[in-house]
Amino acid sequence: MIPKFPKNLFAKPDHKTHILARDMMIESMNDGIMVLDKEGLVLDANRATLILTGLSGEELIGKPAPAEFRSFIARTPSDPEATRARLEIKWDKPVPRYFDLSISPIHDKNGHLVRRLIVLRDITKQKQIEKALRLYNNRLNILREIDLGILKATSLEEAALNTLHQLQKILACQELTLIEYDKQLAPVLLAELRPETASRRRNLPAYENLEMDLTRGKILVQRNPPTYPGSGGDFGTASPSLIVRAPLRAPSAPRPQYDSPASNLLMGLLTLVFYEITELTDADLDLLGEITHELAATLQNHRLQQQTRRHAVQLQVASEIARDIASTRELNDLISRAVNLVRDRFGYAHAGIYLVDEKGQFAVLQAATGEAGEKMLSHGHKLKIGGSSFVGQAVETGRPQIVNDFEHENGQRKNPYLPATCSELALPLILAEKVIGVLDIHSDRSASFDTDDAVTLQIIADQLAIAVDNARLNQMAALRLEETIRQMGELAVLYAVAQAGAEATTEDELVERVTKVIGETFYPDNFGVLFVDETEKNVVTHPSYRGVHSTNRLGKGITGRVAADGKPRLVADVAMSSGYLRLDQETRSELCVPLKIDEKVIGVINAESKKVNAFSLSDERLLATASELLAVAIQKIRLHTNLQAHARDLALALEKQKELDRLKSQFIQNVSHELRTPLAIIRGYAEILDSGDLGELDIAYKDPVSTIARRAAMLSNLVDDLIAILEAEERNLKMKDFDLGAQVQTMMDEFQISAQKAEITLQTHIAPHLPLFHGDADHMRRVVDNLVGNALKFTPKAGQVSVSLALVDEHFILQIRDTGIGIPEDELQKIFDRFYQVDGSMSRRFGGTGLGLSLVHEIVTAHHGMIGVESKVGEGTTFTIKIPVERPALQSLVIPSLEEVME
Structure with a gap:
């Protein structure tokens, strides 16, 4: 059970109904509420506090405040003049959480600190959305720029160099090298970026532990390497602090296995060298992985294009060869015409051509003349090489074989299909010192062949050998051409698939294009x-x-x-x-x-x-390759679609957050307007009571009434500042032409009294003949009032405050300079934030809400101007405002130079 807030903290004991309603309201709030005593022990907490901190009532009530809050609680103002402190903290839990922490002191009637009130608001989701949106937008922009650089490139080297330039901008590395590996893993430099003063390019480094690294399948990060050959450049002999090696793997390659050859996976290596201390986040490495994937896809496309061009050239050469052999007849027609020509032209009884079979064992009859030739062909006539036949011996010896008389020479048997044969001449068909066949000629006359006949007919045999070889080559070329044409068709189809993957914007469009091109x-x-x-x-x-x-x-x-x-x-x-x-x-x-x-x-x-x-297996290989290309393209489209969906979701979340901010501002504006009238009444009556116009107050009431009057005035000024800030944000200004110089001079005359009382010298320098200022006079009065008031407030006795107004380069220059305490350099970027105060002790001493400079900044910005600040601790501060002059006011004005203004 969570204890209720002590009744004596907020109301009198007899206000029981009010206290009960207040407790129920606090318990139902989404914001956490904690009450601490002045030593920092937790006295009470609502249910939301327990949910936000993850602590139970026993772990929180009566115990010191959580350690994460103590350092901030210690800095909280504790004197009666303080209001509250507000800041954001990060609570390092297993899942970090962010809180908007507001701490307000509670005092007794004597002004002593008795309690502290803490309000917790969980802003973790807002922080996560902002961070995620930044990361996704940054990644999308980076990938878009890299893709544009690749698409605009006219060569692979230019695309690689464009990518390296983008990487150098993103990761701020000093050296980048992109290497392509061929099938034997020989390195070829594609592009590199090194400092201008670096030495000549070093030898390309080998990729260490290649098989192991590919098996791991991750980017290698080496911190503080002992040596690195070729280092230097702008960093002299300094060693690099970080080396990152990212392998480029084929996008369609399977996950690496121990028995996978590296040449099938590794396409290149991207090396980044950092000489300055650098820490790469997981997001950086993920982005680098996506970039190397894009580079690998580009390299793969380039290789595919090269391969397509190479095969296209081969097809052209094959077509030329096909045209050259077009005059050569088909082999059977060629040798049939040849044997008939030999028989008819020379008057022989028979002629035939034998060709050696593939195994080199027989000479097989391929063409023959006459009826006997047809019979032998129909029976598949063949003669054993090296046997007793003249044809077999001619093949074995490679020399012509002549017999002029079958009856009386060597007892040779006649061919049973040619019983009238008396003489025979067997001429080897020789090509490149190899016998490919025999031209066999028969005569029905004895002594029909002599040596001269053999020489003459050998020339014909040699020509036939060439013709046979050409015919065979023609047949082989025709077969090869057919296969090449199919391969080229396959490559053209695969190229069309890859092109569809690069051009298609949706998965359906991609599949439809691939189906059409392969199917047709x-x-x-x-x-x-x-x-x-x-x-x-x-x-x-x-x-x-x-x-x-x-x-x-x-x-x-x-x-x-x-x-x-x-x-x-x-x-x-x-x-x-x-x-x-x-x-x-x-x-x-x-x-x-x-x-x-x-x-x-x-x-x-x-x-x-x-x-x-x-x-066939060729068809299977074609579809397998097409499947890999299609899968890569589908994965890319799905990834792109998911990224777009995430970006849209984050954009909607941001729009919702902007709407909440608008509603918050509207709420503040409405509340401020509603508070203005009752605060004015309270302030008026309190000031009348405090002044004694209604009679002298009892001594016991005088200090409380004075405090009420002072606090009412502070709240009234706070409300006015809030309204002014909102009006400036919405550009809801009452613009008119007025004399800004006269307004500043009048205000400085009024400030002279305060300056004299504080023993401070107040100087005013207003340039003559200034044009009319077009703006909101009341808001500009607030600007001068806040800046000069702060200068007098923070300048010690005997100090100086100077105010100047001049026209330089068509701009009003308003400058307020003091010799006060100054502002620390690390605080200068925060002083224009709302409710921000440089030093808690200063706010206790001088008062203030932290809205003054924020209001000044909003008003100057609403007038299309700029405000700057220069300060040194102990020497003083200078605020400079620069606002452009409206054109009509300059038409008849002679603008002095900067030197004249300074004089």
């Missing part, structure tokens, strides 16, 4: 993408699917099994597949590959054909 080029029957529905455990066709749309259960059918286990499947004949789900009656074969992001299957790419055995 290679798989017109049935092709498309199916995505996994995690909720329903289904695989669903995308709307762009070119074929029968369906929804399959995970693990069912070919697409369902690929989505379930992530393994590609090539089915040559779906009729032979037991798990095939027949949706299209015309489908005969199917190829399906998984679509993965970070090893997680998000869908499949599926192709079907009306032909059996329509797909």
Whole structure:
């Protein structure tokens, strides 16, 4: 049970109803309320305090205030003249929390400190929103600038250099190097940034512990390295304080494994060298990771473009070769025409061409003349190499074989298909010292061939060897050309997929473009993408699917099994597949590959054909590569979409916060206006009582009435300051032309009395012939009153205060200079904040709310002006206000120079 606030703190004992209502109100507040005694022990706390601090009543009541608050409580004013102190603190809990802390002293009637009242407000969520919004906006802007630099670049080197310049701005590092690694991990410098005075570029460093680092898959940060070759530059011989190495891994590469070759993963290395002490946050390293991912994608695209260009050149060369061999007939036609030409032109009985088989064991008849030749061809006639036949011996020896008389030479047997043969000449077809076949000629006459015949016909044999080789090459070239054309088509398709990934703004647009380009080029029957529905455990066709749309259960059918286990499947004949789900009656074969992001299957790419055995391993490789490119593009679009959604959410939160600030200001304005009249009445009656106009007061009431009058005047001035600040913020000023110089002179005459009483010299310098000032006279009076009043207040006896007003470069320059106590340098940036006071002891001595300088700043800003301050402790302070002059006031005015004004 939480004790109630002591009744004697706020009301008389007979006000029980009032006290009960007050206690219920305090208990229901969202802000924490604590009451401390003058030693800092907690006397009471409401329920909100326990919730905000996470402490129980037993842990808090009667105990010293939490340690996080004590240093701030100790600085709280304790004399009767003090009001309250307000500040923000950070409470370092496991989850840090931020509080708006307000501490007010409570005094007895003798002015002694008896209690302290603490009000806690939780502003943690506001701080988190502001921080998150800054981080996300900064990251988006950085990535946008880097993407723009890459897109605008005309070369890979320029894109790399643009990225290094952006990194140098972001992380303030002194040296940057970007290296590309080829397949053998040989380094190639793409770009570097080093100080101008640095020595010539050092040797490119090897990437240490490559396999281990790739397996870790993270950026390496090395602090205070002992040595670094090539260091120097603007930092002399100093060693770097920090070296960061970020590997560029292929975006489509799988997560590194111990048995994965590094050349398949590592594309480059980004090295950042810091010579000044630097601490990189996790956000910096995350951003660096995203940037290296963008660089890796750019490098991969560049390599793909190079590969495409290289294959395009190869295709052009292949086309030229195809045109050169176009005059060469198909091999069978060529040799058939050749043997008939030899037989007919020379009048031989028979001619034939044998070609050595692939194993080099037989010479196989490929073309022959006459009816006998047709019979031999139909029976697959062949002769063993190295056997008793002339053809076999010609292949083995590589020399012409001649027989002029089968009846009397060497007992050679005649060819049973050619019984009338009397002479035979076998000429080897030699190409590059290798026998590829034999030209075999038969004659029905004896002694038909001599050495000259062999020499002449060998020339024809040599020409036939070239023609045969050309024909073979032509056939091989045609096959290779067909394969090359397909490969080029595949590369063109993959390039189109990569281009779609770079250009598409939505996932649906991306999938639709990829489906169209691949389906139209290679798989017109049935092709498309199916995505996994995690909720329903289904695989669903995308709307762009070119074929029968369906929804399959995970693990069912070919697409369902690929989505379930992530393994590609090539089915040559779906009729032979037991798990095939027949949706299209015309489908005969199917190829399906998984679509993965970070090893997680998000869908499949599926192709079907009306032909059996329509797909090959080449098709599987094509779809696997397309799947990797598509997955990278989908991941990029999803990441971009998520970042945009976060940015929108944070922007809405910020707009809501701005609306709350507006409502707060409106509330303050309404309350201030409502307080103005009753405060004026209270102040009037209190001052009348204090002055004795209604009769002399009893000595026991005189001091309290005097205090009431003084406090009422202070509250009235506070309300006026708040209203003036709000009016200045809203630019709700009563603008008119008036003589600012005359106004300042009149005010200085009034201040002379206060200055003389304080024994301070007050000097005034107002330039003659000043134009009329266009502004709010009452607000400008407040500016002068606050600044001069402060100067007199904080200047000791025998000091000086000077006020000057001049026109310089079409601006009014109002300057207030004093020889007072001065302001510490570390406080100068805070003195214009609302309720801020430089020193608590000063506020107790001189009074004040901390709104004066804030009001001055708001009014000057509302007049499109600027205010500056210069100060040294013990020597004095100078405030300078610069406000532009309206144009009409300058038309007939001769403006003096700065030197004339100073004189």
